[in-house]
Amino acid sequence: MKEATVDDSVDVLLDMGALDVKEYLAASQPEVLIVTEDSIIRPLELLVDANNVKNKKVAIKSYFGVKAVDNTRSLIQAIRAFSNAKIVVHRDRDYLADADVETWKKAIREAGATPFVTSGADVEAYFSAIEHLAHVNPHIGPLELEALRAGALHHKTPAMKEKAINWRFDFAKKAKGINVNVGKIAAEVEQIFAMDEKAWLHGKEMVAGLRDGAAKIPGGVDVFEPSPHLTDLELRSALSAA
Structure with a gap:
């Protein structure tokens, strides 16, 4: 298989509706790029901040096709043509069996990225x-x-x-x-x-x-705020190893 060129990668990103990833990386130049299935990334941003103990420069980009390994493999290969950032691929565990989680992780590693699967069903947990x-x-x-x-x-x-x-x-x-x-x-x-x-x-x-x-509690209930109680050792390891 021939190595992907920048032109090849642009074509792949365009086909996948992810061309803005190239522009985004060129502007932000992160040490770590987290590709996520989540369209609302604020909870993941907070989780990353809580586990980024080495203060790496991290960018988070939403991409709906992350669960499909073939799509994600193409995305990883395309990104590699113009960025040296470490790629971490996030997906929610949902209700996957442990064996299926490990199968997905193995495929992501073989594609050249680091997998991150939430410990619970989703980031919000x-x-x-x-x-x-x-x-x-x-x-x-x-x-x-x-x-x-x-x-x-x-x-x-x-x-x-x-x-x-x-x-x-x-x-x-x-x-x-x-x-x-x-x-x-x-x-x-x-x-x-x-x-x-x-x-x-x-x-x-x-x-x-x-x-x-909490509708009747004055001030309601706050949820998506920083705290020291958002530790995830797998995410921490993925960020620290970059």
Whole structure:
């Protein structure tokens, strides 16, 4: 396979709707480029800031096709033609089985980038931890905050289960075709939800529940703010090794 030229890379980026990545990198010249599936990047920016212990110059660029390894491989190859930045590819864990997470990580490494998969279902899950919420909401008493979070979790758990079943069904259908055992998937999801909540808590749903529950609290509830309780060792390692 011949090495990609700059012209080849521009063509690839244009086909993928990611031509602005080239212009973005030329302007920012980061040490680390994080390519993310998230269109709203503020939570990821905060998570990166909390784990960028070596103060590397980091740029974050949203690209919807990140979950598809073939697309991401093409993107990585194209970027390599005009940038020496370390590339970190982020995707949410969603409700992937551990083996599927490792398969995706392996493919990203083989493509020449560093994978980062959230420890929970999504980036927003980090901001749903009680320690973080307590830090950024000093105006809410400890007992009231505990009750707020418990209420949000209780209210949103059915929606999280539904999301988990639908997500696993769609994933299995794409991987295996029409022969998908929905009953087995539902049973697997019940097993997941019997585990520690970190294994299944969906942050976006939780944040919505927290905000609904805090409607009558003066000042509401703050979520996406900096705090020392956003540590992720995998992300920290990826940033530090750049």
